[in-house]
């Protein structure tokens with residue numbers, strides 16, 4: 461089944477579970493197994509789900525009894541013309557009867573697999589009066605905590621090239637409603653109005669520049685310049701003049717006086733990207749600039765006062781850089797007043813599909829293609845990739861795919877080989893887990909761990925060292941565990 465179905469309508473499913481793994485698993489079941497029949501949004505608390513219900517009546521709520529505070533709390537979902545399916549790890553006939561007496565239409569004992577979940581959802585829909593509206597509405601709310609996997613972004617059929625539907629943003633250019641990004645949006649909103657420097661860290665491609673722009677947009681400086689300088693892209697001997705400017709004749713080739721980024725940003729924001737790459741001598745000059753609020757153009761004797769808000773970023777660990785003597789500690793503490801850490805994409809897998817869908821819409825429109833979504837297998841492969849290059853890697857992968865292919869739905873064969881290879885390394889194991897989940901059988905932890913490790917060893921051609929590196933464990937852990945499994949078998 462396709463990820464976007466022209467005739468089918470989306471049913472909003474609100475998952476309420478305090479356990480992030482459960483939230484992710486249930487959402488992934490719905491997206492990967494049911495195409496675009498269901499639009500899952502996950503919540504860690506009952507209160508958040510109820511807040512969302514106000515804007516999305518006629519939803520199905522899959523509520524964990526322990527999270528919502530017991531069967532007595534199920535009644536709080538009533539009044540929105542919604543349907544409740546209760547779930548619980550303490551599944552018993554007694555709990556099921558109590559939940560259904562309290563208004564739930566069905567009960568799922570945990571753990572359950574995708575098949576059991578889809579059965580219950582289909583049964584719930586079958587009981588709806590035919591007049592009941594079922595279509596999920598486009599989201600209206602501001603970013604909510606932990607709202608993952610939102611295939612709604614690609615639900616609109618797009619008459620390409622004429623009226624492209626532009627992807628929705630969740631916050632100032634950012635897409636992603638994971639709890640980790642909600643924290644970032646909150647931090648940006650709170651620190652933006654201040655004049656104090658901001659220090660953004662995060663792996664390459666996590667959106668550090670986007671973050672700097674969002675800070676500028678949300679500050680009182682919007683409408684004034686935002687000037688970005690990438691300290692790793694400019695030759696060392698030109699860097700000082702790029703930041704502070706120069707006067708005519710200051711050095712060979714300085715045929716005219718030129719303003720630097722600091723003066724150009726006067727009244728606005730100066731973004732110093734990859735500050736970790738800045739030469740130590742220039743770091744001293746930057747420190748003087750921050751302390752005095754004045755710049756001195758190269759070759760000039762006078763100083764000029766400028767009013768800039770500094771946002772800087774690095775993909776390196778600043779503490780490691782300080783310890784190695786590559787970053788001045790005094791400068792660091794001047795800049796590290798308001799820190800923001802951007803999470804890697806693999807730490808917020810619920811953002812992968814909404815980002816992929818948004819990029820697909822954008823590039824489909826730009827390249828006048830007809831893509832409307834991902835098929836279930838391609839969506840699941842995107843979810844399984846570890847995205848070492850973060851959002852930039854995902855963006856480039858989708859762009860490349862759109863340029864090179866035509867079609868209605870993105871299939872696995874269209875995805876770049878790097879993504880297919882990455883996902884293959886875990887696919888055997890993933891398939892085994894999916895099969896187990898479908899039959900409701902959960903294997904013991906040691907058995908699952910063994911399957912992950914052996915799968916990695918096979919994927920790396922039997923090379924223990926490489927498998928261990930891929931799993932981010934030591935080779936001795938693999939040897940030790942293998943010995944333990946052997947002893948278990950012979951016991």
Ligand SMILES: Nc1ncnc2c1ncn2[C@@H]1O[C@H](COP(=O)(O)OP(=O)(O)OP(=O)(O)O)[C@@H](O)[C@H]1O
Pocket residue numbers: 633634635636662663664665666667668669670671733775815851852855
């Ligand atoms: N959450 C997001 N939503 C939408 N687009 C994003 C998001 N995060 C990053 N991007 C996009 O990904 C690309 C890379 O982001 P950006 O340049 O801000 O990353 P970066 O962390 O500064 O990378 P680097 O360290 O390599 O300079 C940009 O095109 C940006 O617009």
